[in-house]
Amino acid sequence: xxxxxxxxLIDLVQPIIDEQGxxxxxxxxxxxxxxxxxxxxxDLPAHENISMAQITTFTQAVNEALDGAAxxxxxxxxxxxxxxxxxxRSLNEPWHFAWAKEAGNPITIALFAAKDGQKKWTGLIxxxxxxxxxxxVDGEDKSFSWDEIAKAVVSI
Numbered sequence: 001x002x003x004x005x006x007x008x009l010i011d012l013v014q015p016i017i018d019e020q021g022x023x024x025x026x027x028x029x030x031x032x033x034x035x036x037x038x039x040x041x042x043d044l045p046a047h048e049n050i051s052m053a054q055i056t057t058f059t060q061a062v063n064e065a066l067d068g069a070a071x072x073x074x075x076x077x078x079x080x081x082x083x084x085x086x087x088x089r090s091l092n093e094p095w096h097f098a099w100a101k102e103a104g105n106p107i108t109i110a111l112f113a114a115k116d117g118q119k120k121w122t123g124l125i126x127x128x129x130x131x132x133x134x135x136x137v138d139g140e141d142k143s144f145s146w147d148e149i150a151k152a153v154v155s156i
Contacts, residue, residue, distance in 0.1 A: 008073035013040065016061045020054070021045070025085040026092065029074065036078040041085040047103045050084050058082060091152040097133060100154055101125035108155040109135070111148050122155050 006029060017024050025041040042058055043050050059082045066072070066080070091097055091107060100107050101124075108122040115121075121142060123135035133144045133152075 006073060008071070009038070012065050012069060012073050013062055016058065016065060017042065020058055020061070022050070022054070022058060025089065025096075029078070032079075036074075036076060037081055038074050038078050039081045039083070041083060041089075043085055047099075055082060055084065087154065087156045089154050091154065094128065094130070097125060097128045097152070101128060106155040107135070108153055109133070109144060109149050110151040111144070112150045113148070115144070115148065116142075 006027065009029075010024070010027065013024070016022075021044070022042045023045040025043050026039075027041070028039045030037055030039070040062070042055065044054075059080070062082065063080065066074075089096075091100060097107075104124070106122055106124050108120060111119045111121070113119070121135060121137055121144070123137035123142070125133065126136045126141055127134040131145065133146070133149065135142050135144070
């Protein structure tokens with residue numbers, strides 16, 4: 001869950017996100033080739049594509065907020081990477097699946113173990129709840145528990 005990853009950083013960027021009318025899709029802090037990287041994926045909330053100009057404006061505001069913060073929300077040296085989640089975005093949070101369902105986007109899921117002889121399934125989301133995901137695949141509804149799903153992306 002994005003909120004649990006780094007609340008201090010979220011507290012710093014959320015007012016900027018709200019002010020600019022953006023949507024925080026994901027936030028991660030990871031090591032890439034020995035370099036700590038803070039990645040923020042932002043988009044527009046109404047299934048529109050964010051522009052490079054909007055990402056640039058957001059990046060500048062975040063940099064200013066980080067530079068002016070009394071306490072650095074990400075201790076140590078790091079690289080800041082701000083981007084769009086892309087058309088084939090990963091679906092990690094329950095609301096990501098609701099977003100894809102609302103947009104009518106087909107998704108592809110990869111399972112940890114094969115189900116009905118397949119490890120990958122592509123279809124439209126019929127239902128999402130706290131226990132499972134239901135996809136309509138070739139006119140047939142298939143249910144998957146969250147524990148079965150290794151990865152999910154919007155299928156383009």
